[in-house]
Amino acid sequence: MNEKDRKDGFQPRQWLVEPDFVVERDPEKCIQCQVCVRQCANDVHRYDEDDETVSSDSSPCVGCHRCASLCPTGAISIKRSELDFRPHGNWTAAALRNVYKQAETGGILLAGMGNDQGLPVYWDRLLLNASQVTNPSIDPLREPMETLTHLGRKPDRLRLLERDGGVALATRIEPQLELQVPVMFSAMSYGSISYHASMALARAASEAGTYANTGEGGLHRDIRPFGDNMIVQVASGRFGVDSEYLNSAAAVEIKIGQGAKPGIGGHLPGEKVDGAVSETRMIPEGTDALSPAPHHDIYSIEDLRQLIYSIKEATLYEKPVSVKIAAVHNVAAIASGCVRAGADIVAIDGCRGGTGAAPTMIRNNVGIPIEFALAAVDSRLREEGIRNQASVIAAGGFRCSADVVKAIALGADAVYLGTVALVAMGCHMCQKCYTGKCNWGIATQDPYLTRRLNPDMATRRLVNLLRAWKLEIKEMMGGMGINAIESLRGNREHLRGVGLTDRELRILDVKAAGE
Amino acid sequence: MKRIVAREEYCVGCRLCEIHCLVQHSKSKKIIKAFREERDSVLPRLRVEESGCVSFALQCRHCEQASCIEACMTGAMHRAPETGAVLCDTDRCVGCWMCIMVCPLGAIRRGPDSHVASKCDLCIGEDYPVCVANCPNEAIALREEDEVNA
Incomplete structure (x- = not known):
């Protein structure tokens, strides 16, 4: 040769x-x-x-x-x-x-989905509490059990006024997202996943009373009617962003990083940018959609603040603005900066989070597990007295409802589900999303393959998943004698660690089993 | 009556409907036996039509005004009074193929081993036609007439 x-x-x-x-x-x-x-x-x-x-x-x-x-x-x-x-x-x-x-x-070696290296899953080393004798457990089938969750900035204090013999709230409550179940679908762009998959996520979110996230793919015209249950993302490529886009959703998320590939941008190959993707992303057909690694206008917390407030101005202060960051070494300080910059929600994506395409070395070696990141962020925001100023969303490899309950006990307000939603739609985790040849019709734009995902079936499966998780979450809460998810939030007394070192327990701020 | 509807936007062209239809109309009704031993004596009653990435399952639509019934000279092609399905009475069919000539959909075929017409019977005795029950992407649906027209 x-x-x-x-x-x-x-x-x-x-x-x-x-x-x-x-x-x-x-x-x-x-x-x-x-x-x-x-x-x-x-x-x-x-x-x-x-x-x-x-x-x-x-x-x-x-x-x-x-x-x-x-x-x-x-x-x-x-x-x-x-x-x-x-x-x-x-x-x-x-x-x-x-x-x-x-x-x-x-x-460069490429990979799809999340880290497959078998890093320890700390959820498996945290165990939940249950009531016995002295504090009765609650049967969720007989008694009301609240899973309603509000995401957004909470006031420092409430001011009440006496009016007409009654009491009225004088404090302005910042815009909130209302979730019937404390999970949402995480950012997966139209382009990385198919039209049918995007549609199914939007429809399922709407049916289940939660939110789906557009990722950096723009909001397809057909999905705009589901805007009330959508979070639109503004990422470093700014694809598909205009005033109508920002205002058609319930919230706006600034994507700084992604757990599967912290510090790295994105690359949607031109072959995947067909007519509809090009229209939605507002880029020419057939061109590569390159998301730079950083936002070229954000090099400091002050810059981030400018973008947050630009978006708030553009949406008339009617929508919460979220900032999504990857869980990296200094995540607590970064999250604190994001909150001080004006973020109403901070989403933290751990190193087991999925992706359509990432360099294998990055996916397998960069970032930290969500358990530590979440605990560190929640503790730090509490210490600084600003925990109320933003809701915290945990993301990155959540597999089951127990993971969600543990995350909430560890301090999350809600959890983003990405990979598990794809699996519910039929993904078999072959990790070849980046080839565009998804045989299950999810991560592809090939017209022979996209038809394999019937959005009616995919929606049904997603709604089923959320329904099942909601029932399980209520069972676990009931067992702990808790009847509202609010009472579990950040309630680390309900967690005990097994097989963890002293230092790990200290960072998680969780007692060892038996303590 | 309920009608079979093809949802071509979701047909994946796997032809499982053809396979299950063949098995359903075989003597043994066992998939491996039907394909190994009865292959020459049984045909699927539906066909998947394909052009490029678009495909759909085509079987008799059991038309309200069925040309095949009108054209049948022996009265073999008839409507089952209880279900409304258009069926072929193989004892009366003489194989003149007029039904095949007049069917606007091409949904009737010559039977495999006998000189009679072969067509969809909506799977007599089953709750759902097997093509509907076994489509992995729900691209074949059974719907009430008013839903079909809606």
Whole structure:
């Protein structure tokens, strides 16, 4: 191979890159119906017309299970490649495979979804309390249980006036978001996910009485009617931002960082910028949508304040303004700065947060877990006496309702759900969002694939998820003898740590189990 | 009566509807047996039409004014009084294919092994037609007439 051949467009085979998965087809069950052939966007399955047989080539398989899920006879199974390397504590198979990939391509390694390195999940090391004997638990099926949550700046004190023999509130209450359940859908842009996926998130948020977030993708015309349940994002690329955009939503969020890739911008490849995406993002069709790493007009807390107040001016001080930051080493001080800059809500995205595309090294190695970030921010804002000035949203890899309850006990006002919402819509976590070939029709703009996500079904599944979580949250609250989520907020007495060091317990400000 | 509606915007072209239709109309009603041993004697009663990324399942719409019933010279093509479905009485069908000629949708085909017409029967005995029940993306729906027209 010389350079001339390369210029001719010859693509050398990547001999060093081995398949990640093995696709096995049970010949006794396969009926050659070709459903797998029609459903695989990676061309794993082929039909040979001469032999009238279906066969599989494992090498492009990403392990998304689309074929196995739809196979009417259950003939397909997908397993991790059994090609074992000689075990090595340092040179794991994953490390070797990454080197092989880079040696063949010369590129930055890319990854989708959140950190997959198996970092400790501290939610699993925190346990919830329950009532016994002295403080009766509450049965949520028999007694009212409040999960209503308000996000936004709360007044320092309330001033009441006596009027006409009654009492009236004299303090101006800043605009608030009202959530029926303390979770929202986190920022996922139209462009990174499909129109149907965006629509389903908006519809589900509206049905469940919570909010979805546009991400940096603009607000599609068809989703504007759901504006009352949308948070619109202003990120470093400022895609899709105009006055109408800001005013069509319930709140505006300034995105400074993202948990999966703190310190890094975004890049939506031009192939994904079709007519509708281009219109919504307000950029020419087919051009790459590049979000710079920083906002080029924000280099200090004072600059951030300017943008926050510009947005407040533009929205007539009728909407809360949120600032989303990634959980990084100094997150508590940064969050404090954001609150002092005028943010009504601070969203903190931990290092297990998802993404459509991030450099693998960044995704796997930058940021800190949301548990510590949340505890540190909540403690710091309390110490400074400004906790009431902003609501805190925790984000980044929340998997179940228990994680949510623990986050609220640790100090969050609400939780952003991203990955779990995609999973509820059918995502199988193959982590190949950045290829645009999502076989489940979620993270793609390919018209052959986007139709695979029926927004009616996706909405139903999202609403089901929120309904189920709400029931579970009420059960857990009831068990603790708490009948309003407000009483749980920042109530770290209801948490106990297991398997944590003294220092970790101190940062989390949680007692050890048994204490 | 309830009608089958194709939602072409959500059809993914997997053809599971064809597969389940074939199984439903096979003798054994067992998927592996139907494909292995009865493949030559049974056909799906619906077909997925495809052009580019757009596809949809096409089966008899059980028209109110059914040309096939009007055209049938033996009276084999008839409307089931209880369900309103348009069915073919295979004992009376003589295979003249007039129904195939007049069907505006092309939803009737020649039967696989006998000289009679083969068409959708809305899966007699099932709560839902199997194509509706087994569509992974709910791209085939069964709806009341007034919902269809709405």
